[in-house]
Amino acid sequence: MIAxxxxxxVELKALFREPVTIFFxxxxxxxxxxxxxxxxxxxxxxxxxxxxxxxxVVPNNIVFLLANAxxxxxxxxxxEVRSQMALKRYFTLPVTYLGYFFSLGLTxxxxxxxxxxxxxxxSFIFYxxxxxxxxxxxxxxxxxxxxxxxxxxxxxxxxxINIKNPRTTNIVSTISFLAMVFTSGVAIPLDSMPKYLQHAxxxxxxxxxxxxxxxxxxxxxxxxxxxxxxxxLVLMALLFTxxxxxxxxxxx
Amino acid sequence: MKPFIxxxxxxxxxxxxxxxxxxxxxVNKPGVYLIAGPNGCGKTxxxxxxxxxxxxxxxxxxxxxxxxxxxxxxxxxxxxxxxGLRKNLTVxxxxxxxxxxxxxxxxxxxxxxxxxxxxxxxxxxQKLSGGTKRRIMLVLLFMxxxxxxxxxxPASGLDTQSxxxxxxxxxxxxxxxxxxxxxxxxxxxxxxCDYVFLMNKGEIVSSGSKEEVLxxxxxxxxxxxxxxxxxxxxxxxxxxxxxxxxLHFDGATYVFIKLPKEKNIxxxxxxxxxxxxxxxxxxxxxxxxxxxxxxxxxxxxxxECV
Numbered sequence: 001m002i003a004x005x006x007x008x009x010v011e012l013k014a015l016f017r018e019p020v021t022i023f024f025x026x027x028x029x030x031x032x033x034x035x036x037x038x039x040x041x042x043x044x045x046x047x048x049x050x051x052x053x054x055x056x057v058v059p060n061n062i063v064f065l066l067a068n069a070x071x072x073x074x075x076x077x078x079x080e081v082r083s084q085m086a087l088k089r090y091f092t093l094p095v096t097y098l099g100y101f102f103s104l105g106l107t108x109x110x111x112x113x114x115x116x117x118x119x120x121x122x123s124f125i126f127y128x129x130x131x132x133x134x135x136x137x138x139x140x141x142x143x144x145x146x147x148x149x150x151x152x153x154x155x156x157x158x159x160x161i162n163i164k165n166p167r168t169t170n171i172v173s174t175i176s177f178l179a180m181v182f183t184s185g186v187a188i189p190l191d192s193m194p195k196y197l198q199h200a201x202x203x204x205x206x207x208x209x210x211x212x213x214x215x216x217x218x219x220x221x222x223x224x225x226x227x228x229x230x231x232x233l234v235l236m237a238l239l240f241t242x243x244x245x246x247x248x249x250x251x252x
Numbered sequence: 253m254k255p256f257i258x259x260x261x262x263x264x265x266x267x268x269x270x271x272x273x274x275x276x277x278x279v280n281k282p283g284v285y286l287i288a289g290p291n292g293c294g295k296t297x298x299x300x301x302x303x304x305x306x307x308x309x310x311x312x313x314x315x316x317x318x319x320x321x322x323x324x325x326x327x328x329x330x331x332x333x334x335x336g337l338r339k340n341l342t343v344x345x346x347x348x349x350x351x352x353x354x355x356x357x358x359x360x361x362x363x364x365x366x367x368x369x370x371x372x373x374x375x376x377x378q379k380l381s382g383g384t385k386r387r388i389m390l391v392l393l394f395m396x397x398x399x400x401x402x403x404x405x406p407a408s409g410l411d412t413q414s415x416x417x418x419x420x421x422x423x424x425x426x427x428x429x430x431x432x433x434x435x436x437x438x439x440x441x442x443x444x445c446d447y448v449f450l451m452n453k454g455e456i457v458s459s460g461s462k463e464e465v466l467x468x469x470x471x472x473x474x475x476x477x478x479x480x481x482x483x484x485x486x487x488x489x490x491x492x493x494x495x496x497x498x499l500h501f502d503g504a505t506y507v508f509i510k511l512p513k514e515k516n517i518x519x520x521x522x523x524x525x526x527x528x529x530x531x532x533x534x535x536x537x538x539x540x541x542x543x544x545x546x547x548x549x550x551x552x553x554x555x556e557c558v
Contacts, residue, residue, distance in 0.1 A: 005352065006349055007349070009352065010341065010349050014340055017340040017341075085334040088336060089332055091304075091305060092329070093353055094326050094354070095325075
């Protein structure tokens, strides 16, 4: 625990000195909140519904943030730490392999949480977002967020394991992230896409994550409808855990 | 008394190339232990294996009586080649990491001042010169009071002044510690070391105290002679030492001789028929020993050479 705390402090300082990371993790979610909030934030999602557009922006942004932290933040940070030979040095210090990566994940989770508080506050204060969830759904919402976080973080770790070159890591993680953003409904509404593309995006985890979190956030989840989405996320978590388990990240 | 570090028949290969071959030694006494040899002889692999960065194929490495030590990194510190500092952190923050990990109470500034590095306390490491980065790395390494320090080419690639500062720092802090240092500038490194391990092609070819290594060869001086002149000088060389040893390199022949105690250097110059053919003449040093042990040497054969 001593080592996790020590590296958490180090990674947090390092993260806050990376302007690109701060832009994607703090600034961009705020921009998205303002843009979508101003565009359709005050419109009901269905005729006669009290749920407004802004109420869907919040869960969308949470998924966007977790995907960004996992798919871009984790692999790019590992790649940079490795290229600076710091990873090799860390493995000569009293920290376990798991301990270091746990502290790195914890850092990104912490910044994600802080970012959610920020754009969440903006959504509630300026765009009249409402808190619809009951107690049970709030707990399930938090657990689902952890599952989604784990999925994206372990996918990012998988990228870092398999690609050594920092430049290639950067390209692969950016492409993975952007592909999910454009096929998840965050950037372009899924309804406006061709039918075949709407099915195709189900291959990627972001759309599943958004469907679940949106339904939970507005307190209208039907678990028989979302069973497939949950199954997808659980299987993805198991698959990537299995994949990363038999291959340790090399420090060089 | 149990040896603090013991290596037993350590072997390591990359693909099919053996880089460590049957390495065994025990170390107990504090001091600076030099692991020397040319690039690619296995120094770094050996040191990285000792600190757990590399898995060995065969053999065992014991630290404080145990292998696969859970607390290995509390006992053994490692300075890697390159720096390993995070470029967007300050020296202060790098020190804080070590303080947090080892639960240390240190006054950062006075500690840095003892190394004349206090002016860099708030500087981001990316703004430091190569030599200063290495010095900061050493300073960080000395913070936790490790029992064993392993330094992989700590002064490599630095200017003479930085090399000297780093070696002096190492020597100053070696009094109660076991310090392994690798370097390929053998003679300079040997000045600061107490014990020497000479490595060649993954094997330790010689080891012992500096005196033991220097005295293992029954020769006292080395002449570097132009290769084409050697045949003409061989007779006069045999008058100085009839069992002289030669080692042939491109364009030059190294001649190892034993100068009797009653004879001085003047005797050599007077005996050699053509002193202009001698490019260099000096008392035997560690690099000579290394060449002798690993190079293509031939024992002088009168019939063949005369």
